[in-house]
Amino acid sequence: MNTDFEKELRQLTIFQNEIKKLQTGQIDIVTKLNESKFVLQELKLLPKTAKVYQLVGPTLLEVTLNEAKENVENRLDLLGKEEKKTLEIIKETQQKHDKKKNELIAFQRKLMQPKNVPKKK
Amino acid sequence: MTNKSSFDLNNLNPLQLNSLKEQISSEYQKYRQSYTQLLEIKSLYSNTLFSLESLQPENLNQPILAPLTESLYLPGKLTNVKSVLTDIGTNFFVERSVEDAQEYFKRQTKIVEEKAQEVLKTMKQNEESLKAVNTVLERKVYQQQKKFVGQQQQQQQQQKSLKKIKKINKPFKKKNLFF
Numbered sequence: 587m588n589t590d591f592e593k594e595l596r597q598l599t600i601f602q603n604e605i606k607k608l609q610t611g612q613i614d615i616v617t618k619l620n621e622s623k624f625v626l627q628e629l630k631l632l633p634k635t636a637k638v639y640q641l642v643g644p645t646l647l648e649v650t651l652n653e654a655k656e657n658v659e660n661r662l663d664l665l666g667k668e669e670k671k672t673l674e675i676i677k678e679t680q681q682k683h684d685k686k687k688n689e690l691i692a693f694q695r696k697l698m699q700p701k702n703v704p705k706k707k
Numbered sequence: 708m709t710n711k712s713s714f715d716l717n718n719l720n721p722l723q724l725n726s727l728k729e730q731i732s733s734e735y736q737k738y739r740q741s742y743t744q745l746l747e748i749k750s751l752y753s754n755t756l757f758s759l760e761s762l763q764p765e766n767l768n769q770p771i772l773a774p775l776t777e778s779l780y781l782p783g784k785l786t787n788v789k790s791v792l793t794d795i796g797t798n799f800f801v802e803r804s805v806e807d808a809q810e811y812f813k814r815q816t817k818i819v820e821e822k823a824q825e826v827l828k829t830m831k832q833n834e835e836s837l838k839a840v841n842t843v844l845e846r847k848v849y850q851q852q853k854k855f856v857g858q859q860q861q862q863q864q865q866q867k868s869l870k871k872i873k874k875i876n877k878p879f880k881k882k883n884l885f886f
Contacts, residue, residue, distance in 0.1 A: 642798070646800065
């Protein structure tokens, strides 16, 4: 019985670690998202005659304002989708984790009961 | 983030209060980190504003030392005092006039200042909740200690009374024999 309990406990800790990793990944995505929103805001404030350059590797390329806006908007879309995905995965793993926890608690109660029964007799 | 408002601190035992305390202080550290980061960014912006001031039309063709690497500089002449490239993030740069760039950096410093003030607010709230947790924790520990001391005293009294009863019981046995 005890080894089964240990196995379940290990599963629980695995779930916890997964959730932590996903949450840190989520924080990264959110910061990138905020940065891109900020860039888009700045680009919108620019007059149409402004020159915009994009750093691609070691080269600085001139891009049109519309191209730059499209670029950033696409990036925002992708990041938003990624964020939703990771949120869903976090929810799922959290549900699995809570289920395991309840199972473990029920398991613990079962382990405790046989000790109580002889006293009642 | 803080779930403290949803339950009463008094319902927690000292162990739980301790873990809550650790949680709050780690949050505080994080807030402090972001606050110092924001202040650094703010000073960076003020430095850029300062260097932008030297890009005046009267400084055209002045000799400058242009950095090639961190320790290698090239002598040159200042040829462009009208436009600069400003980094707006995610590898995008915008060419602006010196005045526009100055305005841009002033705007940025405002935004960063506002964010820093927000972080400061949450830090203060954090401090207050930490104080509250600490006072409840101290009170509980004091109560526990009092209980413990009281229990010890009770035990000592019980032992004393037991000894007295033993002393009284012994002579009674002898008297019964006579009756």
